[in-house]
Amino acid sequence: RVMEIYGPDPAVCPTHAAEYFRSFAEGRYDDFAHLAYIYPASKARLSEDGQILVIGTAGVDGLEFAYRAEIPGIWVWYPLDGEWRQVAADIKALDRDWRSRALQV
Numbered sequence: 468r469v470m471e472i473y474g475p476d477p478a479v480c481p482t483h484a485a486e487y488f489r490s491f492a493e494g495r496y497d498d499f500a501h502l503a504y505i506y507p508a509s510k511a512r513l514s515e516d517g518q519i520l521v522i523g524t525a526g527v528d529g530l531e532f533a534y535r536a537e538i539p540g541i542w543v544w545y546p547l548d549g550e551w552r553q554v555a556a557d558i559k560a561l562d563r564d565w566r567s568r569a570l571q572v
């Protein structure tokens with residue numbers, strides 16, 4: 468685990484989220500979609516139980532990109548199906564696949 472230093476109350480986040488804070492803390496914006504698909508660190512949020520760190524959005528149906536504690540990868544919760552699905556191996560893959568329009572959610 469790693470200490471999250473953004474926001475008024477520091478929180479413990481999944482270790483594999485360190486790359487997000489190191490390289491993507493400013494977020495990423497898609498001009499074509501008019502969407503911040505990777506949130507700036509100031510907009511990321513940790514679930515109350517500390518198990519989920521939400522770091523972005525797919526822009527549809529309330530789907531958001533997240534890290535899950537102890538489970539590598541970037542995930543999306545599908546509320547209608549009641550399940551998590553991995554959408555990228557890591558934050559760099561999420562960014563690359565989004566920009567190339569290869570990401571499927």
